[in-house]
Amino acid sequence: MSQNKKLFPDLVKELGTIHPITQIKSEILTLLEEIGFDSIDGPEIETEEYNFDMLNIKKTHPARQMHDTFYVQNKDFVLRTHTSPVQIRGMLEQKPPIAFCSAGKVYRKDDDSTHLPMFHQVEGIYVDEDVNFSHLKDLIYKIVTSLFGSKVKIRFRPSYFPFTEPSAEVDILYEGSDKWLEILGCGIVNPKVLENCSIDPNKYSGLAFGLGVERMAMLRYEVSDIRDFYKSNLDFLRQFK
Amino acid sequence: MKALVNDIKARIKDPISTEELSDLLFQLGHENNIENNIIDIDITPNRGDCLSLLGILRDLKNFYEIDAKYEIHEEILDSFNLNFFNESVESCPNISFLKIEIDETTLDYKAYLESFFSELGNKKINFFTDISNYLSYELGQPTHCYDFSKLDGDIVLRTSKERMQFETLTDKEIELFDNNLVFEMNNKVINLAGVMGGKETACSDSTTSALIECAFFEPESIIGRSVKYDLNSEAAHRFERGVDPVCQEFVLRRFINIVSDHAKIKNVKLYTQGIKDLNEISININRQKIEKILGISIEEEKFINILENLGFRIENESIFIPSYRNDIFSINDIAEEIARVIGYNNLPSNQVNLDKLSNPLPSKSVETFLRKTLTLEGFSEVINSPFTENQSSDSFFVDNPLDSNKNSLRTSLRESLTNNLLYNERRQKDSIKFFEISDVYFINDKKLSRQKKLGIIASGRVGNNYEEFSKQINEKYLKDILISKLSLSDFNIEMISRENLDTKIKTPIFFVEVDLKGMQRQEVDSDLLKEINKEIKYKAISEFPTISRDISFLIKNEDKINIVNGLVQEFKNKILREQFIFDFYKDNKNGVTKIGYRFIFQSNEKTLTLEEVDEVMKIVIETIISDKEIEVPGYKI
Numbered sequence: 095m096s097q098n099k100k101l102f103p104d105l106v107k108e109l110g111t112i113h114p115i116t117q118i119k120s121e122i123l124t125l126l127e128e129i130g131f132d133s134i135d136g137p138e139i140e141t142e143e144y145n146f147d148m149l150n151i152k153k154t155h156p157a158r159q160m161h162d163t164f165y166v167q168n169k170d171f172v173l174r175t176h177t178s179p180v181q182i183r184g185m186l187e188q189k190p191p192i193a194f195c196s197a198g199k200v201y202r203k204d205d206d207s208t209h210l211p212m213f214h215q216v217e218g219i220y221v222d223e224d225v226n227f228s229h230l231k232d233l234i235y236k237i238v239t240s241l242f243g244s245k246v247k248i249r250f251r252p253s254y255f256p257f258t259e260p261s262a263e264v265d266i267l268y269e270g271s272d273k274w275l276e277i278l279g280c281g282i283v284n285p286k287v288l289e290n291c292s293i294d295p296n297k298y299s300g301l302a303f304g305l306g307v308e309r310m311a312m313l314r315y316e317v318s319d320i321r322d323f324y325k326s327n328l329d330f331l332r333q334f335k
Numbered sequence: 336m337k338a339l340v341n342d343i344k345a346r347i348k349d350p351i352s353t354e355e356l357s358d359l360l361f362q363l364g365h366e367n368n369i370e371n372n373i374i375d376i377d378i379t380p381n382r383g384d385c386l387s388l389l390g391i392l393r394d395l396k397n398f399y400e401i402d403a404k405y406e407i408h409e410e411i412l413d414s415f416n417l418n419f420f421n422e423s424v425e426s427c428p429n430i431s432f433l434k435i436e437i438d439e440t441t442l443d444y445k446a447y448l449e450s451f452f453s454e455l456g457n458k459k460i461n462f463f464t465d466i467s468n469y470l471s472y473e474l475g476q477p478t479h480c481y482d483f484s485k486l487d488g489d490i491v492l493r494t495s496k497e498r499m500q501f502e503t504l505t506d507k508e509i510e511l512f513d514n515n516l517v518f519e520m521n522n523k524v525i526n527l528a529g530v531m532g533g534k535e536t537a538c539s540d541s542t543t544s545a546l547i548e549c550a551f552f553e554p555e556s557i558i559g560r561s562v563k564y565d566l567n568s569e570a571a572h573r574f575e576r577g578v579d580p581v582c583q584e585f586v587l588r589r590f591i592n593i594v595s596d597h598a599k600i601k602n603v604k605l606y607t608q609g610i611k612d613l614n615e616i617s618i619n620i621n622r623q624k625i626e627k628i629l630g631i632s633i634e635e636e637k638f639i640n641i642l643e644n645l646g647f648r649i650e651n652e653s654i655f656i657p658s659y660r661n662d663i664f665s666i667n668d669i670a671e672e673i674a675r676v677i678g679y680n681n682l683p684s685n686q687v688n689l690d691k692l693s694n695p696l697p698s699k700s701v702e703t704f705l706r707k708t709l710t711l712e713g714f715s716e717v718i719n720s721p722f723t724e725n726q727s728s729d730s731f732f733v734d735n736p737l738d739s740n741k742n743s744l745r746t747s748l749r750e751s752l753t754n755n756l757l758y759n760e761r762r763q764k765d766s767i768k769f770f771e772i773s774d775v776y777f778i779n780d781k782k783l784s785r786q787k788k789l790g791i792i793a794s795g796r797v798g799n800n801y802e803e804f805s806k807q808i809n810e811k812y813l814k815d816i817l818i819s820k821l822s823l824s825d826f827n828i829e830m831i832s833r834e835n836l837d838t839k840i841k842t843p844i845f846f847v848e849v850d851l852k853g854m855q856r857q858e859v860d861s862d863l864l865k866e867i868n869k870e871i872k873y874k875a876i877s878e879f880p881t882i883s884r885d886i887s888f889l890i891k892n893e894d895k896i897n898i899v900n901g902l903v904q905e906f907k908n909k910i911l912r913e914q915f916i917f918d919f920y921k922d923n924k925n926g927v928t929k930i931g932y933r934f935i936f937q938s939n940e941k942t943l944t945l946e947e948v949d950e951v952m953k954i955v956i957e958t959i960i961s962d963k964e965i966e967v968p969g970y971k972i
Contacts, residue, residue: 103900103916103930106800110710110768113718120703130689137785138721139731139744139776154555156380156575161562165734166744171783173733193692203737211737212720220689227674228630231684250679252364252671254379254662260628260671262679282628285667299628315873322873326717326755328764329876335710335868 136180173201217304278305383576387475408591426556477570719751748790
């Protein structure tokens with residue numbers, strides 16, 4: 095057949111979508127890798143020791159209750175409640191100076207329009223001699239600016255996590271908005287956590303941070319119901335390319 | 336915790352605006368929201384000491400002159416005999432009781448007490464309970480009030496492991512189980528310690544003689560009980576986070592003072608038991624270490640000032656921690672105190688350089704290669720939760736699942752992907768191509784075994800363009816992608832039977848699952864991939880059914896092909912979701928071209944009628960066939 099190309103309408107081949115959660119996860123990991131973090135990976139089924147004890151989360155901590163954490167196989171294991179046990183595994187394997195980042199699924203016993211039993215986190219840790227809070231601030235500025243643009247205002251405020259001390263929560267304010275949005279938690283690694291990983295807290299100190307991928311995706315794409323990410327509706331997925 | 340802004344402001348000697356107060360509390364780590372003179376403060380779980388007016392005021396002392404002194408009954412108190420037996424000293428090292436008798440009760444409260452109810456929205460219950468609730472708000476220490484006349488036996492505090500019935504003062508009948516710290520009288524529970532008292536011994540409107548209990552319970556013996564029995568308890572919230580272990584007498588003296596503001600006290604006596612002197616905890620002063628943690632330098636005087644204002648005592652080379660601060664253990668905790676007062680936002684930021692650590696930029700993973708290659712072929716990625724009802728012999732089970740039917744963890748992606756496919760088929764999608772990349776977990780010889788898998792499912796049309804529209808997905812289609820695009824050789828394509836699936840659709844479903852272990856990464860032609868648009872704003876999707884219409888145009892003058900196509904593709908309407916060419920045929924012999932378009936309609940608000948769709952179609956068709964060289968066979972204007 096002699097076909098005149100010009101007269102032919104374009105053959106539109108529809109591309110598929112990489113899941114928006116994967117997209118944001120990769121974007122953050124790539125950014126962290128460019129800064130100098132090494133990407134590491136760990137299991138989603140964890141022991142209480144790695145998920146809680148090593149991270150200075152006491153036996154009586156509310157997070158360890160059956161109504162907050164999924165226990166597995168007659169309490170032999172838990173579904174990890176955060177990606178932090180991956181950092182513990184990293185620190186047990188490698189000695190400072192170290193900088194790790196990891197991303198993945200985490201599980202908590204929640205189910206509503208802003209919380210799901212399964213969601214994603216990305217986090218990073220950097221341990222070296224003389225790492226301090228001013229370095230943490232610098233790093234967070236870099237991350238937030240890269241993800242949300244240089245026009246957002248950034249606010250640090252004290253918070254509480256058993257594995258960091260001091261701990262901070264970071265809020266951002268979009269230009270023209272008057273509502274601060276909470277986007278990540280961070281802090282100076284609690285010396286007890288370093289000790290648990292046989293790292294001398296008198297010699298080394300660390301900074302750590304973590305953020306929720308769904309929350310970031312919801313903010314960026316203006317998705318109001320977190321459950322939409324996991325319905326696998328083609329009409330939903332197609333919008334993210 | 337909710338507080339009246341005026342209750343805080345009244346004790347700050349300098350003038351302070353509400354906004355200033357809110358900002359300052361944020362700086363100190365107390366997220367808050369102010370509306371109509373009520374401040375709702377989100378206290379982090381480590382700061383149980385701040386769950387009161389007193390606690391908030393103590394935290395503000397570095398910024399303002401504060402009057403945090405609450406009037407108490409100063410006179411010497413006689414003691415009295417109480418048949419109380421503490422069989423659980425480890426859970427309750429300190430406890431005091433006050434026996435108080437008044438002439439008559441009132442509900443006509445002084446302004447400070449009245450506002451706690453009328454302005455802060457708390458419910459009045461009875462005289463003694465009201466004072467107890469207010470006191471908890473003011474000082475952070477819960478107290479419990481028994482009607483003295485209803486006590487007719489020994490009171491025993493013990494840790495019980497038996498199942499026991501208990502009726503709370505809010506008329507809720509519960510069965511206690513596992514470990515509970517309880518007060519008992521005549522072998523019956525009269526109070527679930529630190530959580531809620533019992534109905535039987537509770538105060539009423541007519542109570543004029545009360546026994547007030549004020550204790551320190553170890554958080555471990557209270558945690559989880561209010562959730563377990565579904566009791567809404569302010570007291571438990573405070574005890575779980577830790578109260579001041581040595582404040583009992585002070586609190587009870589304040590109790591007397593408030594009572595005396597409202598009634599004539601006929602008799603008041605104090606019973607205290609085994610008040611242990613708390614070992615005062617101290618930390619060595621190490622200002623240099625704190626400077627090192629925060630990356631600042633701070634003068635000694637300022638450093639000491641900040642800590643003293645927060646209630647720490649500095650003596651010799653030690654920092655003594657106030658009894659109410661159960662969250663301070665190490666020099667890092669002290670560093671946080673200093674940082675809070677200076678303000679995290681005022682601390683410096685210094686460039687951090689991780690270059691020396693980094694490997695050359697890490698290579699993109701196998702997963703990235705798979706994702707990009709598959710999306711180029713029109714497959715979309717899905718992410719599924721691992722919970723399933725299908726248990727296999729090697730699958731893990733969840734002890735406490737959200738949905739008791741789904742208590743196993745999937746060992747294959749097959750079921751999730753099949754569900755994703757059916758979900759979209761029910762939404763009238765006829766070309767469905769999905770993949771998922773996920774870990775799955777097995778029990779292997781009693782050990783945890785982990786595999787990273789790629790699952791692919793596909794059914795229906797290959798695609799929605801004129802080359803692919805009439806082609807159905809078959810085994811060969813999938814096989815070609817796996818071999819030539821993904822370079823896989825070891826796989827098994829399965830045709831999933833529709834027999835047991837809840838569907839009327841007949842197109843075959845193909846599924847394949849491969850283990851990613853040992854897979855080699857390959858380059859993707861990056862030119863084919865656009866950067867993902869970060870500016871996308873999600874538009875809510877409709878759950879109403881779609882209606883589709885196919886229409887074919889016969890074009891006699893081939894110069895008009897692009898004109899027609901331009902008109903169709905640019906056509907917009909509120910209910911038109913999408914339009915695409917599903918058929919394109921050039922009949923050279925007769926000199927005509929046939930273009931078939933599919934229009935898909937859907938409303939965000941309702942189920943569309945055929946008339947509504949036809950109306951839009953009419954506009955499309957008549958716009959185009961107004962040109963004499965274009966026609967729709969059989970269609971007349």
